Amino acid sequence: MVVLILAAALVGLGLFLKVPARGIWAMLTVFWLALVGAHLVTYPAANPVSEAIGGSLVLWAGLGVAVVVIQLYRRGLAALRARAVAAPGPSQGTFAPAELDRYARHIVLREVGGAGQKRLKGAKVLVVGAGGLGSPVLLYLTAAGVGTIGVIDDDVVSNSNLQRQVIHTDARIGQPKVFSAQAAMRALNPYVIVRPYNRRLTEADAGPLFADYDLILDGTDNIATRYMVNAAAVAAHKPLISGAIAQWEGQLSLYDPARGAPCFACVFPQAPAAGLAPACAEAGVVGALPGVVGAMMAVEAIKEITGAGQALRGRLVIYDALWGENRQITVTRRADCAVCGAVHAANG
DSSP: OHHHHHHHHHHHHHHHTTOOHHHHHHHHHHHHHHHHHHHHHHTTSOOHHHHHTTSOHHHHHHHHHHHHHHHHHHHHHHHHHHHSOOOOOOOOSSOOHHHHHHTHHHHTSTTTHHHHHHHHHHOEEEEEOOSTTHHHHHHHHHHHTOSEEEEEOOOBOOGGGGGTOTTOOGGGTTSBHHHHHHHHHHHHOTTSEEEEEOSOOOHHHHHHHHHTOSEEEEOOSOHHHHHHHHHHHHHHTOOEEEEEEEBTEEEEEEEOGGGTOOOHHHHOOSOOOTTTSOOHHHHOBOTTHHHHHHHHHHHHHHHHHHTOSOOOBTEEEEEETTTTEEEEEEOOOOTTOTTTHHHHHHHO
C-alpha cells in the first residue's frame, strides 16, 4: 500500500505540474529502480525495509519486465499502423486517382464524360427490393459509381433465390438480403456509400425515405407494393423506374408525372384479377430474365442521372425473352388518375 500510494502521489504531482507523459513515466521508472535497488541491497536477508516495500525482488522485477513488454508492444503496433495504407472508402466531391481509372470507360463516352460521372458520384438512388431485379440493378449502379445507393427489403436469402438473384451467394443463405447485397456492393466498389434498410417498406415511412433520394427504382414482385411505391414517388415528386418480370417476359418504364410523363397508375389503373399476374414462385421465371430487365433499369437510371440519350418517359418497353422480341408502347398520362391527377392539373 505504501508503494502504491507513493506511485500515485508521483503521478498526481506530475499531472499537477503538467509534466509530459514521458516525464511521468521517467519518474515512475526512477521510483521502480529505487525499489529494486533497495531489495538488492538487502537480498537475500529479510528486513523491515524490504518487507515495507513488498518483500519480494521477484515481484518488482517481474512488474518491470511486464511494463517493458507492454510498451514495446504498443510502440510496435503504432509503427505498423503508421505504415499501413488506408483502405479506399466512400468519398464525396473530387475523385480519387483509382476512381478515375475505374470509371475511364464512362468518362470517354461523349454522352457521359467527366461531368456525367461527377453527377453519378453525387446522385442518391433508392432501390426497392434486393431480389431478382434488384440484384443486377444494385450491382450495375455500384459499378457505375452512383455515390449513394439505398436498398430496402425485409426478406432473407434462401436457396431458391440463387437461380436468378445473382448478388447473393450460397454462403449468405439465411442472411437479410440487404446486408448480403451490401457485402457484394462494398466488395465491388468501396467508393460507393450503401445504405441498407432491413425492413418492409410501408406507406408511413415511404414518404420520408423517398424524400432523401433523387431517383427511385422499383424491383418488387408484388402488385400492391408497386402501387404503393408509385403513390409515394408521385407524392415526393421523384422519378420512378419500375420493372416487372414473369416467366419469359419483362417490362419497364420511367414514371414521372411531375415532368409530364404518366405514373404507374395511369398505365395500370386497376390491379389485375387474382390469378392473372401470379408471382414468380407460382408461375416460374427463367433465371437470366431479371438480369436483362434489371440491367436495362440500371441503364435507364444512368441515363436519367447523366442526361444522356432519351429517357423512357411515356414509353413502356416489353421484352419477350422466349421469342427474342422487344416492343415499345406509347403511354400517356390520364387527367383523371386517382394518384397523380392533382399533379397533372398543376402542370397544366
